[in-house]
Amino acid sequence: MNSRRFSVFLVPAKDDRRWAEGVIAELAARYDAPLFEPHVTVYGGNYTEDAELEPVRRALAGAAAETGPITLRVTGLGVTEEYFKTLFVSFGEDPRLRRLHEAVKGAVARDSGYELVPHLSLLYADIPLAAKEMAAGTVSLDREEMRFDEVKIVAPxxxxxxxxxxxxxTLFRVRLGETAEDIRAVLFDYGGVLAEEGFREGLFEIARRQGLDPIAVHGVGMEVVYGSGYVLGKGSETAFWSLMRERAGLRGSDRELSALVLDRFVLRPEMLELVRALRAKGYITAIVSDQTDWLEWLDRRDGFFREFDRVFNSYRLGKGKRDPSLFDDVARELGIVPREAVFVDDMLANVVRAESRGMRGIVFDDEARFRQELKRFVEV
Known part of the structure; x- marks a missing residue:
């Protein structure tokens, strides 16, 4: 598997960000150079699988909860022959920034050897060093320090x-110093979090009974439930199973096949107890699920919708969690901003998308670990 790059960025707070963006835009126009987000690189490394970034996310979330915004002392402007250090603001050493760097370094699977030399670039350009020095002479560095209030994981x-x-x-973002007091809502995936993952387990069982490869059948199912339009309310159960017969070689009636899936969505009683406890504490609770009209059938069978303030189902919304803007829509409907929500899902990719819109995220592995993770954000 190919190695991919990532960096951890420390992002300036509002006023300092506005200043840096203005300088970057002015220099980019003058030297026909790219625009980019102002940042200080805390760490740069490699990963091969998304799961390898999970310890980094946890480390950043923990560090962010323990520290407020970081203020760095400006030591001047610098230039080098390097493209990514064309012209930059340099900073003095800071113990909190150093701890953040060490937290990430300790969380990565393989240390890249990245050395922390804090600076904020203002220009990326392939121009002679003399031209870079002339560009530096045009920048009015009118501040002795800069404040940073967000950290994020970014990939090229x-x-x-x-x-x-x-x-x-952006793969992950969190504001520095956010605590449980900031959280107003907890959002739950259904299958794999509130209930056993019936879609996967049902397809596995169908495959075993019919002598097919369970992993292959499930893979086809994940493609077809979207490809048929069923999960977004643009297709039907009949169309879904018809494509599954065609592409995965399944046999049996729609009713028989659906029953094998639906029977395996089994609610987790302790999760519902937790939802009730959250609501009793005043938190908004909601389901955010990429599901079909099966979700409504399951509610008629098990009666769990009443435990939540809202239910957001892709089948009714016409939009699923593969579209990150869904999380903006959910926050708006709940009357909150994204950073006031914690989103829980058993799929890392969905959590990453929620975090890219500003939500806090938890990847659900098991109930005990989830409860420990949740304590970082809410009091229950």
């Missing part, structure tokens, strides 16, 4: 790399 485009700044992707 896998093809065009870091130079294509417009295609940098």
């Amino acid at each position: 485009d896998p093809v065009t790399g870091w130079r294509d700044a417009m295609r940098w992707q």
Whole structure:
């Protein structure tokens, strides 16, 4: 599997960010250079699988909860022959920034050897060193310190790399100093979190009974439930199973096959008890699920919708968690801003998308570990 790059960015707070963005824009226009987000790189490394970033996310979330915004002392402007250090603001050593760097370094699977030399670039350009020095002379550095209040994990485009700044992707973000007092809502996935993952287990069982490869059948199922339009309310149960018969070689009626899936969505009683406890404490609770009209059938069978303030089902919304803007929609409907919500899902990719919109996220592994993780954000 190919290795991919990532960096941890420390992002300036509002006023300092506005100043840096203005300088970057002015220099970019003058030297036909790219625009990019102002930041201090805390760490740069590699990963091969998304799961390898989970310890980094946890380390950053823990560090962010323990420290407030970081203020760095400005030591001047600098230039080098390096593209990514064309022209930059340099900073003095700071113990909290150093601890943040060490927290990430301790969490990565393989240390890249990245050395922390705190600076904030203002220009990326392939120009002579003399021209860079002239550019530095045009910058009015009118501040003795800069304040930073957010940390994020960013990855470059896998093809065009870091130079294509417009295609940098935010994989995780958290504001420094946020505590449980900031959280107003806890959002839960259904299958795999509130209930056993019936879709996966049902397809596994169908495959075993019919002598097929369970992993392959499940893989086809994940493609077809979206490809048929069923999960977004643009297709039907009949269309879904018809495609499954065609592409995975399944046999049996729609009713028989659906029953094998639905029977395996079994609610987790302790999770519902936790939801009740959260509501009793005044937190908003909601389901955010990529599900079909099966979710409504399951509610008629088990009666769990009443335990939540809202239910957001992709089948009714026409939009699923593969579209990160869904999380903006959910926050708006709940009357909150994204940073006031914790989103819980058993799929890392969905958690990453929620975090990219500003929500806090928890990847659900098991109930005991989840409860410990939740304590970082809420009091229950």
